[in-house]
Amino acid sequence: xxxxxxxxxxxxxxxxxxxxxxxxxxxxxxxxxxxxxxxxxxxxxxxxxxxxxxxxxxxxxxxxxxxxxxxxxxxxxxxxxxxxxxxxxxxxxxxxxxxxxxxxxxxxxxxxxxxxxxxxxxxxxxxxxxxxxxxxxxxxxxxxxxxxxxxxxxxxxxxxxxxxxxxxxxxxx
Amino acid sequence: xxxxxxxxxxxxxxxxxxxxxxxxxxxxxxxxxxxxxxxxxxxxxxxxxxxxxxxxxxxxxxxxxxxxxxxxxxxxxxxxxxxxxxxxxxxxxxxxxxxxxxxxxxxxxxxxxxxxxxxxxxxxxxxxxxxxxxxxxxxxxxxxxxxxxxxxxxxxxxxxxxxxxxxxxxxxxxxxxxxxxxxxxxxxxxx
Numbered sequence: 001x002x003x004x005x006x007x008x009x010x011x012x013x014x015x016x017x018x019x020x021x022x023x024x025x026x027x028x029x030x031x032x033x034x035x036x037x038x039x040x041x042x043x044x045x046x047x048x049x050x051x052x053x054x055x056x057x058x059x060x061x062x063x064x065x066x067x068x069x070x071x072x073x074x075x076x077x078x079x080x081x082x083x084x085x086x087x088x089x090x091x092x093x094x095x096x097x098x099x100x101x102x103x104x105x106x107x108x109x110x111x112x113x114x115x116x117x118x119x120x121x122x123x124x125x126x127x128x129x130x131x132x133x134x135x136x137x138x139x140x141x142x143x144x145x146x147x148x149x150x151x152x153x154x155x156x157x158x159x160x161x162x163x164x165x166x167x168x169x170x171x172x173x
Numbered sequence: 174x175x176x177x178x179x180x181x182x183x184x185x186x187x188x189x190x191x192x193x194x195x196x197x198x199x200x201x202x203x204x205x206x207x208x209x210x211x212x213x214x215x216x217x218x219x220x221x222x223x224x225x226x227x228x229x230x231x232x233x234x235x236x237x238x239x240x241x242x243x244x245x246x247x248x249x250x251x252x253x254x255x256x257x258x259x260x261x262x263x264x265x266x267x268x269x270x271x272x273x274x275x276x277x278x279x280x281x282x283x284x285x286x287x288x289x290x291x292x293x294x295x296x297x298x299x300x301x302x303x304x305x306x307x308x309x310x311x312x313x314x315x316x317x318x319x320x321x322x323x324x325x326x327x328x329x330x331x332x333x334x335x336x337x338x339x340x341x342x343x344x345x346x347x348x349x350x351x352x353x354x355x356x357x358x359x360x361x362x363x364x
Contacts, residue, residue, distance in 0.1 A: 113349020
């Protein structure tokens, strides 16, 4: 019964998490803390800081963690499955439609307008992330940001190497 | 009935590529773009830069994290349904394993001194790398005054007006439709 409830709750979270990332935090908090009392507010805040320091989208991290706390391994598996299933169904459907109609003039018109917006969303995501983490308020961090940008843009160094390098630099500093 | 050797090799490549991408999604959202662009567009050349941007437009218009949605889209485009599942498992597995490990063994993970320092260096780097992806795709995508004006107004609406990205996608689609209709009409007039 608990397994079904976990699956259902995280399926719901997955289905309504438009925009991904931090946009869905209020919904997750309401379900997990208020409605089901699976976590206390402090535990929830702890997960967020862990989520920030581990790889993976916040929704997956939360689903895995909460599932494990409530029902052990099987719970973490079901909660994670629940949270990705809506994306899987929707994206598969959308992908089929897009790939099939690639040469349709209306579709081409739509994508003509979407492409510049996506570029703006990428640049905007970087700026929002920088503001939220106070990166632009500190000269040292601005220099780190600009050097990462320059190395990524002008050299062929793999971004994974850059991320690890800057992390190690952070320890040495 | 078993998949051929080449197919198996491609499945394996798809899986390991998304395992790599899933491992380096720090802070969620667009943070995985630099690694994804490098692996998918430059290294394996599974997609062109334009396809990559189109894929992002589609993944932004559905619920769910961009990294997860992108893995499903790319996996399906390359290998069909099986590819979508393979890429998705690859993308989710690192987060799943690490969180399970933390939930089981380390309750004091977040207080780790060296990890904190490590992320002090990683955080500004991620901001720089995402900006880099924006510049690289922008160079490929923005050709005309229309493209430029659309990108600038979208950025303004996102940052200053605080409009939801989903709404921006809808507005962009409408602008594109109107613009290409306008162009068709004016080219007919010339004839």
